[in-house]
Amino acid sequence: MPDQQRKTKRTLTNLGLMLTGIVFLHASFSSPTASAASGQTTSGDPEISLDGYFPDQSMWAEKTIAKYAKAKDTPGAPLAMLKIERLNVEAPIYVGTDRLTLDRGVGLVKGTAYPDEVGNIGLSGHRDSFFRPLKDIKLGDKIEMRTLEGVQDFEVTNISIVDALDVSVLDSTDTTVLTLITCHPFYYVGFAPDRYIVRATPVDDMMNFDKQKSIHDTTISAKSGIQ
Amino acid sequence: MKLIKTIVVACAFSAVSAYAMDPVKSETTCAQLGEKYEATAEAKERFADLAGSCEGVYEIDGALYVRSKMVVRSRRGNTVRVYVPATDHTFEVTADEDARVWIGGRKMRVRSLNKGDEVGAYLSVDKFANEIVDEIHFATEDDHAEAVIVAPVEEVEALPVTG
Numbered sequence: 001m002p003d004q005q006r007k008t009k010r011t012l013t014n015l016g017l018m019l020t021g022i023v024f025l026h027a028s029f030s031s032p033t034a035s036a037a038s039g040q041t042t043s044g045d046p047e048i049s050l051d052g053y054f055p056d057q058s059m060w061a062e063k064t065i066a067k068y069a070k071a072k073d074t075p076g077a078p079l080a081m082l083k084i085e086r087l088n089v090e091a092p093i094y095v096g097t098d099r100l101t102l103d104r105g106v107g108l109v110k111g112t113a114y115p116d117e118v119g120n121i122g123l124s125g126h127r128d129s130f131f132r133p134l135k136d137i138k139l140g141d142k143i144e145m146r147t148l149e150g151v152q153d154f155e156v157t158n159i160s161i162v163d164a165l166d167v168s169v170l171d172s173t174d175t176t177v178l179t180l181i182t183c184h185p186f187y188y189v190g191f192a193p194d195r196y197i198v199r200a201t202p203v204d205d206m207m208n209f210d211k212q213k214s215i216h217d218t219t220i221s222a223k224s225g226i227q
Numbered sequence: 228m229k230l231i232k233t234i235v236v237a238c239a240f241s242a243v244s245a246y247a248m249d250p251v252k253s254e255t256t257c258a259q260l261g262e263k264y265e266a267t268a269e270a271k272e273r274f275a276d277l278a279g280s281c282e283g284v285y286e287i288d289g290a291l292y293v294r295s296k297m298v299v300r301s302r303r304g305n306t307v308r309v310y311v312p313a314t315d316h317t318f319e320v321t322a323d324e325d326a327r328v329w330i331g332g333r334k335m336r337v338r339s340l341n342k343g344d345e346v347g348a349y350l351s352v353d354k355f356a357n358e359i360v361d362e363i364h365f366a367t368e369d370d371h372a373e374a375v376i377v378a379p380v381e382e383v384e385a386l387p388v389t390g
Contacts, residue, residue: 127390164388181389191388
Protein backbone atom coordinates (compact mmCIF):
# COMPACT_ATOMS: atom_id res chain seq x y z
CA MET A 1 0.00 0.00 0.00
CA PRO A 2 1.45 3.40 -0.95
CA ASP A 3 2.51 5.65 1.92
CA GLN A 4 -0.13 8.27 1.13
CA GLN A 5 -2.97 5.69 1.29
CA ARG A 6 -1.59 4.22 4.48
CA LYS A 7 -1.43 7.69 6.05
CA THR A 8 -5.01 8.45 5.00
CA LYS A 9 -6.25 5.13 6.40
CA ARG A 10 -4.43 5.72 9.67
CA THR A 11 -5.89 9.20 9.98
CA LEU A 12 -9.43 7.97 9.29
CA THR A 13 -9.06 5.09 11.73
CA ASN A 14 -7.84 7.42 14.44
CA LEU A 15 -10.63 9.87 13.75
CA GLY A 16 -13.18 7.05 13.94
CA LEU A 17 -11.86 5.85 17.27
CA MET A 18 -11.81 9.37 18.66
CA LEU A 19 -15.40 9.91 17.60
CA THR A 20 -16.36 6.64 19.29
CA GLY A 21 -14.79 7.98 22.46
CA ILE A 22 -16.59 11.31 22.18
CA VAL A 23 -19.94 9.65 21.53
CA PHE A 24 -19.42 7.38 24.53
CA LEU A 25 -18.51 10.25 26.80
CA HIS A 26 -21.49 12.24 25.60
CA ALA A 27 -23.82 9.31 26.26
CA SER A 28 -22.27 8.81 29.65
CA PHE A 29 -22.98 12.35 30.80
CA SER A 30 -26.32 13.00 29.17
CA SER A 31 -28.30 10.02 30.32
CA PRO A 32 -32.03 10.81 30.24
CA THR A 33 -32.24 10.03 33.97
CA ALA A 34 -29.80 12.74 34.92
CA SER A 35 -30.64 16.39 35.15
CA ALA A 36 -27.11 17.38 36.04
CA ALA A 37 -24.44 17.18 33.38
CA SER A 38 -20.77 17.80 32.98
CA GLY A 39 -19.75 21.26 31.91
CA GLN A 40 -16.70 23.43 31.80
CA THR A 41 -15.49 26.24 33.97
CA THR A 42 -14.38 29.49 32.43
CA SER A 43 -10.84 28.18 32.83
CA GLY A 44 -11.77 25.20 30.68
CA ASP A 45 -11.59 22.59 33.44
CA PRO A 46 -14.44 20.08 33.28
CA GLU A 47 -16.90 20.18 36.14
CA ILE A 48 -20.32 18.89 37.06
CA SER A 49 -22.86 21.48 36.05
CA LEU A 50 -26.08 22.12 37.95
CA ASP A 51 -27.75 23.87 35.01
CA GLY A 52 -31.42 22.95 35.05
CA TYR A 53 -31.09 21.08 38.33
CA PHE A 54 -33.63 21.58 41.08
CA PRO A 55 -34.23 19.10 43.91
CA ASP A 56 -37.61 17.64 44.77
CA GLN A 57 -38.51 19.61 47.91
CA SER A 58 -41.90 18.05 48.56
CA MET A 59 -40.72 16.53 51.86
CA TRP A 60 -38.55 19.43 52.98
CA ALA A 61 -39.13 21.64 55.98
CA GLU A 62 -39.96 25.25 55.09
CA LYS A 63 -36.86 26.66 56.76
CA THR A 64 -34.61 24.32 54.79
CA ILE A 65 -36.25 25.37 51.52
CA ALA A 66 -35.38 28.97 52.38
CA LYS A 67 -31.84 28.01 53.33
CA TYR A 68 -31.39 26.13 50.04
CA ALA A 69 -32.61 29.15 48.06
CA LYS A 70 -30.00 31.27 49.79
CA ALA A 71 -27.14 28.76 49.51
CA LYS A 72 -27.64 27.18 46.10
CA ASP A 73 -25.75 29.81 44.12
CA THR A 74 -22.66 29.70 46.30
CA PRO A 75 -19.65 29.43 43.98
CA GLY A 76 -18.07 26.02 43.59
CA ALA A 77 -19.11 23.00 41.55
CA PRO A 78 -20.07 19.73 43.21
CA LEU A 79 -17.73 16.78 43.30
CA ALA A 80 -20.44 14.42 42.20
CA MET A 81 -24.19 13.83 42.06
CA LEU A 82 -26.05 11.32 44.20
CA LYS A 83 -29.28 9.84 42.95
CA ILE A 84 -31.81 7.45 44.47
CA GLU A 85 -34.39 7.15 41.75
CA ARG A 86 -37.06 5.27 43.71
CA LEU A 87 -37.13 7.99 46.38
CA ASN A 88 -36.79 10.86 43.91
CA VAL A 89 -33.59 12.00 45.59
CA GLU A 90 -30.97 13.79 43.57
CA ALA A 91 -28.34 15.83 45.37
CA PRO A 92 -25.04 17.50 44.58
CA ILE A 93 -22.12 16.31 46.72
CA TYR A 94 -19.67 18.85 48.14
CA VAL A 95 -16.69 18.44 50.45
CA GLY A 96 -17.34 19.09 54.14
CA THR A 97 -20.27 19.09 56.50
CA ASP A 98 -20.45 22.73 57.54
CA ARG A 99 -23.84 24.43 57.58
CA LEU A 100 -23.52 26.15 54.22
CA THR A 101 -22.53 22.92 52.50
CA LEU A 102 -25.42 20.97 54.00
CA ASP A 103 -27.83 23.75 53.06
CA ARG A 104 -27.01 23.34 49.37
CA GLY A 105 -26.38 19.62 49.05
CA VAL A 106 -24.96 16.63 50.82
CA GLY A 107 -21.49 16.76 52.34
CA LEU A 108 -18.57 14.40 51.98
CA VAL A 109 -17.35 13.79 55.52
CA LYS A 110 -13.75 14.91 55.73
CA GLY A 111 -11.33 12.04 56.12
CA THR A 112 -13.49 9.58 54.19
CA ALA A 113 -12.89 8.40 50.62
CA TYR A 114 -13.75 10.60 47.64
CA PRO A 115 -16.50 9.38 45.30
CA ASP A 116 -14.15 7.85 42.75
CA GLU A 117 -11.75 6.38 45.30
CA VAL A 118 -11.77 2.95 46.90
CA GLY A 119 -12.81 3.10 50.56
CA ASN A 120 -15.63 4.23 52.79
CA ILE A 121 -17.35 7.21 51.18
CA GLY A 122 -19.21 9.05 53.98
CA LEU A 123 -21.99 11.39 52.91
CA SER A 124 -24.01 13.48 55.32
CA GLY A 125 -27.31 15.23 54.56
CA HIS A 126 -30.06 17.03 56.45
CA ARG A 127 -32.91 14.94 57.81
CA ASP A 128 -35.34 17.74 56.90
CA SER A 129 -34.18 18.29 53.31
CA PHE A 130 -32.08 16.17 50.94
CA PHE A 131 -32.02 13.06 53.14
CA ARG A 132 -35.55 13.10 54.57
CA PRO A 133 -36.67 10.52 51.95
CA LEU A 134 -34.15 8.10 53.48
CA LYS A 135 -36.83 7.32 56.05
CA ASP A 136 -38.43 5.21 53.27
CA ILE A 137 -35.28 3.55 51.97
CA LYS A 138 -35.21 -0.22 51.80
CA LEU A 139 -32.61 -2.92 51.51
CA GLY A 140 -31.88 -3.51 47.84
CA ASP A 141 -32.64 0.07 46.75
CA LYS A 142 -30.31 1.35 44.07
CA ILE A 143 -28.14 4.43 44.55
CA GLU A 144 -26.31 6.07 41.67
CA MET A 145 -23.24 8.23 42.03
CA ARG A 146 -22.14 10.30 39.07
CA THR A 147 -18.70 11.88 38.90
CA LEU A 148 -16.68 13.24 36.01
CA GLU A 149 -15.16 9.78 35.77
CA GLY A 150 -18.46 8.07 35.15
CA VAL A 151 -21.36 6.51 36.99
CA GLN A 152 -21.18 3.99 39.78
CA ASP A 153 -24.22 2.05 40.96
CA PHE A 154 -24.67 0.91 44.56
CA GLU A 155 -27.21 -1.28 46.32
CA VAL A 156 -28.37 -0.72 49.89
CA THR A 157 -27.11 -3.57 52.05
CA ASN A 158 -27.63 -2.33 55.59
CA ILE A 159 -29.72 0.22 57.49
CA SER A 160 -29.04 1.02 61.13
CA ILE A 161 -29.46 3.63 63.84
CA VAL A 162 -26.43 4.57 65.90
CA ASP A 163 -25.49 7.08 68.58
CA ALA A 164 -24.19 10.45 67.36
CA LEU A 165 -20.83 9.64 68.95
CA ASP A 166 -20.45 6.29 67.18
CA VAL A 167 -17.94 7.28 64.53
CA SER A 168 -17.10 3.65 63.74
CA VAL A 169 -19.48 3.84 60.78
CA LEU A 170 -16.89 6.10 59.16
CA ASP A 171 -13.99 3.68 59.64
CA SER A 172 -11.96 3.20 56.49
CA THR A 173 -12.58 0.08 54.43
CA ASP A 174 -10.51 -1.90 51.95
CA THR A 175 -13.32 -1.99 49.45
CA THR A 176 -15.69 0.67 48.18
CA VAL A 177 -18.60 1.32 50.52
CA LEU A 178 -21.09 4.17 50.52
CA THR A 179 -22.26 5.37 53.94
CA LEU A 180 -25.15 7.83 54.07
CA ILE A 181 -25.68 9.64 57.38
CA THR A 182 -28.54 11.73 58.62
CA CYS A 183 -29.94 12.69 62.01
CA HIS A 184 -32.55 10.47 63.66
CA PRO A 185 -35.43 10.59 64.51
CA PHE A 186 -36.42 12.21 61.22
CA TYR A 187 -39.09 14.26 62.98
CA TYR A 188 -37.69 15.66 66.21
CA VAL A 189 -37.75 19.09 67.79
CA GLY A 190 -34.22 20.12 68.73
CA PHE A 191 -30.93 18.36 68.09
CA ALA A 192 -31.69 14.76 67.22
CA PRO A 193 -29.67 12.40 69.41
CA ASP A 194 -29.03 9.56 66.97
CA ARG A 195 -27.91 8.98 63.40
CA TYR A 196 -29.61 6.98 60.65
CA ILE A 197 -27.01 5.06 58.68
CA VAL A 198 -27.51 3.61 55.21
CA ARG A 199 -24.77 1.37 53.89
CA ALA A 200 -24.50 0.50 50.21
CA THR A 201 -21.99 -1.46 48.17
CA PRO A 202 -21.20 -1.30 44.47
CA VAL A 203 -23.53 -3.37 42.32
CA ASP A 204 -20.79 -4.26 39.88
CA ASP A 205 -17.52 -2.95 41.17
CA MET A 206 -16.44 0.03 39.10
CA MET A 207 -18.45 -1.36 36.18
CA ASN A 208 -19.08 1.91 34.45
CA PHE A 209 -15.68 3.35 35.20
CA ASP A 210 -14.17 0.23 33.65
CA LYS A 211 -16.34 0.54 30.55
CA GLN A 212 -15.23 4.07 30.01
CA LYS A 213 -11.64 3.19 30.72
CA SER A 214 -11.70 0.25 28.31
CA ILE A 215 -12.86 2.44 25.43
CA HIS A 216 -10.08 4.88 26.23
CA ASP A 217 -7.55 2.07 26.43
CA THR A 218 -8.76 0.57 23.16
CA THR A 219 -8.23 3.90 21.47
CA ILE A 220 -4.70 4.11 22.73
CA SER A 221 -3.80 0.51 21.96
CA ALA A 222 -5.40 0.66 18.50
CA LYS A 223 -3.40 3.73 17.73
CA SER A 224 -0.30 1.98 18.92
CA GLY A 225 -1.10 -1.04 16.82
CA ILE A 226 -1.39 1.00 13.64
CA GLN A 227 1.75 2.94 14.16
CA MET B 228 -4.71 28.14 64.10
CA LYS B 229 -6.51 26.92 67.18
CA LEU B 230 -9.21 29.25 68.34
CA ILE B 231 -10.22 29.40 71.94
CA LYS B 232 -13.34 30.37 73.75
CA THR B 233 -14.84 29.82 77.11
CA ILE B 234 -18.32 28.78 78.03
CA VAL B 235 -19.20 30.54 81.23
CA VAL B 236 -21.56 28.94 83.69
CA ALA B 237 -23.77 26.27 82.29
CA CYS B 238 -27.30 26.97 83.40
CA ALA B 239 -30.84 26.44 82.28
CA PHE B 240 -32.69 28.98 80.16
CA SER B 241 -35.42 29.58 82.62
CA ALA B 242 -35.40 31.15 86.06
CA VAL B 243 -31.77 31.61 86.94
CA SER B 244 -32.24 32.42 90.60
CA ALA B 245 -30.27 34.45 93.12
CA TYR B 246 -26.83 33.70 91.95
CA ALA B 247 -24.07 36.27 92.05
CA MET B 248 -23.44 35.72 88.35
CA ASP B 249 -27.11 35.94 87.54
CA PRO B 250 -27.11 37.10 83.92
CA VAL B 251 -28.88 40.36 83.15
CA LYS B 252 -30.35 40.91 79.68
CA SER B 253 -28.25 43.50 77.87
CA GLU B 254 -29.54 46.22 75.55
CA THR B 255 -27.17 44.85 72.94
CA THR B 256 -28.91 42.50 70.54
CA CYS B 257 -27.65 39.50 68.58
CA ALA B 258 -28.07 41.55 65.39
CA GLN B 259 -25.85 44.28 66.77
CA LEU B 260 -23.21 41.69 67.55
CA GLY B 261 -23.48 40.60 63.92
CA GLU B 262 -22.69 44.11 62.80
CA LYS B 263 -19.72 44.14 65.11
CA TYR B 264 -18.40 40.91 63.69
CA GLU B 265 -18.62 42.26 60.17
CA ALA B 266 -15.36 43.98 60.99
CA THR B 267 -13.41 41.12 59.46
CA ALA B 268 -14.37 38.86 56.60
CA GLU B 269 -13.53 35.74 58.59
CA ALA B 270 -15.62 36.80 61.56
CA LYS B 271 -18.46 37.82 59.29
CA GLU B 272 -18.42 34.42 57.64
CA ARG B 273 -18.39 32.66 60.99
CA PHE B 274 -21.10 34.87 62.40
CA ALA B 275 -23.37 34.14 59.48
CA ASP B 276 -23.28 30.53 60.63
CA LEU B 277 -23.62 31.40 64.26
CA ALA B 278 -26.37 33.98 64.11
CA GLY B 279 -29.00 31.36 64.82
CA SER B 280 -27.04 30.21 67.86
CA CYS B 281 -27.25 33.58 69.60
CA GLU B 282 -30.30 33.58 71.85
CA GLY B 283 -29.63 36.88 73.51
CA VAL B 284 -26.86 39.02 74.92
CA TYR B 285 -26.42 39.10 78.69
CA GLU B 286 -24.27 40.90 81.17
CA ILE B 287 -22.52 38.98 83.89
CA ASP B 288 -20.39 40.92 86.35
CA GLY B 289 -19.96 43.77 83.87
CA ALA B 290 -18.95 41.66 80.89
CA LEU B 291 -21.11 40.74 77.89
CA TYR B 292 -21.96 37.15 77.05
CA VAL B 293 -23.98 35.48 74.32
CA ARG B 294 -26.56 33.05 75.59
CA SER B 295 -26.38 29.88 73.57
CA LYS B 296 -26.77 26.21 74.34
CA MET B 297 -25.01 22.89 74.46
CA VAL B 298 -26.53 19.49 73.91
CA VAL B 299 -25.66 16.51 76.10
CA ARG B 300 -24.58 13.61 73.91
CA SER B 301 -23.56 11.22 76.67
CA ARG B 302 -22.66 11.09 80.34
CA ARG B 303 -20.68 8.61 82.37
CA GLY B 304 -20.32 9.64 85.98
CA ASN B 305 -19.19 13.25 85.91
CA THR B 306 -17.78 12.99 82.43
CA VAL B 307 -20.06 14.57 79.88
CA ARG B 308 -19.84 14.86 76.14
CA VAL B 309 -21.60 17.91 74.81
CA TYR B 310 -22.28 19.26 71.35
CA VAL B 311 -21.93 23.04 71.16
CA PRO B 312 -23.99 24.27 68.19
CA ALA B 313 -22.23 27.64 68.15
CA THR B 314 -19.01 25.83 67.31
CA ASP B 315 -20.43 22.78 65.53
CA HIS B 316 -17.99 20.69 67.55
CA THR B 317 -18.40 18.10 70.31
CA PHE B 318 -16.39 18.27 73.52
CA GLU B 319 -15.76 16.10 76.56
CA VAL B 320 -15.50 17.57 80.02
CA THR B 321 -15.01 15.91 83.37
CA ALA B 322 -16.58 18.04 86.06
CA ASP B 323 -15.68 18.19 89.71
CA GLU B 324 -18.13 16.60 92.18
CA ASP B 325 -19.05 20.10 93.38
CA ALA B 326 -19.83 21.39 89.89
CA ARG B 327 -23.45 22.34 89.26
CA VAL B 328 -25.58 23.17 86.28
CA TRP B 329 -28.84 25.07 86.28
CA ILE B 330 -31.77 22.96 85.15
CA GLY B 331 -35.29 24.27 85.46
CA GLY B 332 -34.23 26.96 87.90
CA ARG B 333 -32.45 24.55 90.21
CA LYS B 334 -28.82 23.82 90.66
CA MET B 335 -28.23 20.21 89.78
CA ARG B 336 -25.28 17.90 89.88
CA VAL B 337 -23.62 17.13 86.57
CA ARG B 338 -24.64 13.52 87.21
CA SER B 339 -28.24 14.52 86.71
CA LEU B 340 -27.65 15.32 83.04
CA ASN B 341 -29.05 12.93 80.49
CA LYS B 342 -28.46 12.33 76.81
CA GLY B 343 -30.48 14.84 74.79
CA ASP B 344 -30.64 17.51 77.51
CA GLU B 345 -30.13 21.00 76.18
CA VAL B 346 -28.26 23.11 78.69
CA GLY B 347 -27.91 26.87 78.54
CA ALA B 348 -24.42 28.29 78.19
CA TYR B 349 -22.98 31.79 78.18
CA LEU B 350 -20.11 32.51 75.84
CA SER B 351 -17.87 35.53 75.96
CA VAL B 352 -18.93 38.01 73.27
CA ASP B 353 -15.34 38.57 72.25
CA LYS B 354 -14.86 34.89 71.58
CA PHE B 355 -18.29 33.91 70.35
CA ALA B 356 -17.21 33.56 66.75
CA ASN B 357 -14.35 31.20 67.61
CA GLU B 358 -14.60 27.54 66.85
CA ILE B 359 -12.99 25.75 69.74
CA VAL B 360 -13.97 25.67 73.38
CA ASP B 361 -11.11 25.14 75.81
CA GLU B 362 -12.89 25.16 79.16
CA ILE B 363 -16.28 25.20 80.80
CA HIS B 364 -17.03 27.17 83.94
CA PHE B 365 -19.53 25.41 86.16
CA ALA B 366 -21.56 26.90 88.96
CA THR B 367 -21.17 25.62 92.52
CA GLU B 368 -23.42 25.58 95.56
CA ASP B 369 -21.72 28.82 96.56
CA ASP B 370 -23.42 31.85 95.02
CA HIS B 371 -20.36 34.09 94.80
CA ALA B 372 -19.31 35.17 91.34
CA GLU B 373 -15.81 33.86 91.72
CA ALA B 374 -17.07 30.52 92.97
CA VAL B 375 -16.97 28.73 89.66
CA ILE B 376 -15.33 25.48 88.82
CA VAL B 377 -13.24 25.60 85.70
CA ALA B 378 -12.99 22.33 83.82
CA PRO B 379 -10.82 21.87 80.73
CA VAL B 380 -12.45 20.30 77.70
CA GLU B 381 -11.21 18.19 74.85
CA GLU B 382 -12.74 17.90 71.44
CA VAL B 383 -14.08 14.44 70.60
CA GLU B 384 -15.11 12.91 67.30
CA ALA B 385 -18.77 12.75 66.46
CA LEU B 386 -20.94 12.14 63.44
CA PRO B 387 -22.02 15.29 61.59
CA VAL B 388 -25.09 17.17 62.78
CA THR B 389 -27.75 17.25 60.09
CA GLY B 390 -30.60 19.22 61.54
